[in-house]
Amino acid sequence: QKEVEQDPGPLSVPEGAIVSLNCTYSNSAFQYFMWYRQYSRKGPELLMYTYSSGNKEDGRFTAQVDKSSKYISLFIRDSQPSDSATYLCASNYGGATNKLIFGTGTLLAVQP
């Protein structure tokens, strides 16, 4: 079993829809939870992160972590065609090496 599981999709939504992307993780020692966005043929870039449980909002994006159920979510409001990308969740222990454990990524397509 992978330590971070993610539905690969693809997920196709109309422009303006609310998008919900989800991951689960198995290691209760994880402390940091990240969402990276990867456009086609590009490297991943950090979108948002949270430390421990709770919500974090940045514009149209909200990241949510529920440590009791080991569930990580990313919500995108008023989705735009420019949001079309692969979204990768990631976690780490917060240790000295900063090693990240990535999910497999969910491919999102926002149709105009």
Add this chain to the structure above:
Amino acid sequence: NAGVTQTPKFRVLKTGQSMTLLCAQDMNHEYMYWYRQDPGMGLRLIHYSVGEGTTAKGEVPDGYNVSRLKKQNFLLGLESAAPSQTSVYFCASSYPHTKETQYFGPGTRLLVL
């Protein structure tokens, strides 16, 4: 400020050939990483380095070697390429104190025939 750069962008190798992938960063980051990305497998850590002259194994290190002779460069070597090493390779770097942020390069696409 170029960030993280990788060379080459694309390469085709025959089985048994060797090659070196070069990663360079201009952000003065201590930590550097090599990942491979395969369909359905996500990003998997090959090797990483926490400072000049130090390297360590990641999740999938077999068949690869690395060197970090200079702080800004991290080299990934394939001594005898195999078709199973066909993948997209990403280099990343980070500061030690930022647990969440790794800066990725644009990737190298490698095809081993």
